[in-house]
Amino acid sequence: MNLHVLRLFYYVAVTGSVTKASEKLHISQPAISAQIHKFEKENNIKLLQIQGRGLILTPLGNKLIKPLEKLFSIEEQVRYLISDHHNFPEGKLRIAGNYLATSVLIPKWASLFKQNFGAVEVHISTANSHNAIEKLINFEADVAIYSDIGVSFADSDLFECRELYKDEYLFVVAPGHKYSLQEVTLKEITSEQFIMREEGSAARERLFQLCREQQITNPTIELQFNGLNETIQAVMAGYGVSFVSSLVAEPLFKQGVLARVDVPGISSANTILLGMKRREHQETFVNEFVSLVINNLDTNL
Template sequence: MNLHALRLFTKVAELNSVSKAAQALMISQPAVTIQMRNLEKELGLTLLESKGRGITLTPNGEYLFKQARRLFDLEMDIENKLGQLKNTGNEELQIASTHVPSHFLLPKWLAKYKQAYPTTHIHIKTANSQQVIEELLHYKVDMAFIVKEDGHHPDINYQFLMNLDYWFIVPYGHPLADQKVTLAELMLQPFVSREDGSSTKEYLNALCKVHKIPPPRVGLQLDGINESIHAIAAGYGTMLAPSIAASNFIQRQEVARVFIKDIDIQRPIYLCTRKNEQNTSSTFNTFINIINDSIS
């Protein structure tokens, strides 16, 4: 495959326009058009279709665009790692994680690693599960940690690490504090909800669907676990929270649990890596070994 033509195709697909791609790349529009035709001829597939004054991708074009972006993201990742080796002699470790592993598990694993390898640079990006997987797929990070039951991506390896208990919590002194109620009764309360893309929000909606009750009424939406629990402690609403995050608030009598009849919730934490990729980095593999030793 002609990689130069593929790179041009990627820019055309990003901008939905041959002329805008030509302008961005500072080459002539006819030259881009010829490259697109040659690429389609080489592959034996139609990739682009006219749409008004622009273009749109065919299903084959959508697939190629997705894979091409990953290819060029890998190219950039290689260049970055070579730069790190040239400048410092060490690879940096790039990690993406959802909020729970990032705040409550990774710090102790990273502290143990840094005690043994103090010169290694480690960067962590915290985001929701959807964003974390995108970071991994596009070679922005070397590994990822998520809490998610299903909807696993076919290009990702999911290594199970542990289960975490999840509790429903309300402000301390709330009428439902320490009470056992049905899920339907609890859903009548205003909820503090996470942002779209959060696996906790998806899980709660799925739980309601399974039990054939309306989803929770969202009274407040916040982007992080700690922010959400602090809102509950301040006196508003209810939420589904990981026990590892809520337990200290309960001990300080700032929030209280609500027990749901016939429902106990445990959610899995996974270490995610790209499938069909053999990572030989000593930095990567040593950190994986520290995690496995910590939970064994």
């Protein structure tokens, strides 16, 4: 299979023209057109066809876009790994965590790891749970720490996950809110203005799941943030309600800057998972980090 020509086709498809692909790849337009045409002839297929003054994908060409996108993404990751091998000879540990993990859990673990593996570079990225999983699957992270959103790894021979904590999501408000420390129904609390994280965050997905289970209309998200801290700060300022992990909420309850709303009769469990490639596919220092995490789980959380 001629991957070079498939790359030419891919960039023609995603840019919409041979001209734009030529500018991006620094290859002449005639050379791109000739190679794609030759490939089509050799394989007795048609990937592109002329429509008016432009090009459109054939049904087969359209089917190829998604797998080619994955193929070239993996190729890019291989390039990064080789580059990292030269730039970080002792290794680079890439940790992707959701906002809960990077604000509450990972800082301690990363600090302990660096004390023992000072020469290994540690890169920590923050994303919602969905994107943290995607980073692991796309080889953009060695370890992902996220809340359970019901995603299982398609390639269970390569990836695995293990449970770190079980806590619960809580409805929280500012201490002066009318529902502060009160017992209310799910329908009552969801009629309030909500401050939530973006789509793809585990708490938001769990909240909407609860509403579906109880056949209640989803709350209106009046403010949306891409960070957990920003969400909490907005609630503390007194505007509305949020739904967050008890790992974040409990310390703020004790400080008196946040208050719980008791909503009985619902199950709001939050399972925090660590996803990784299986040990036999990992660098030694990655396995050491995972062992460190397991050995330093705080049972008081």
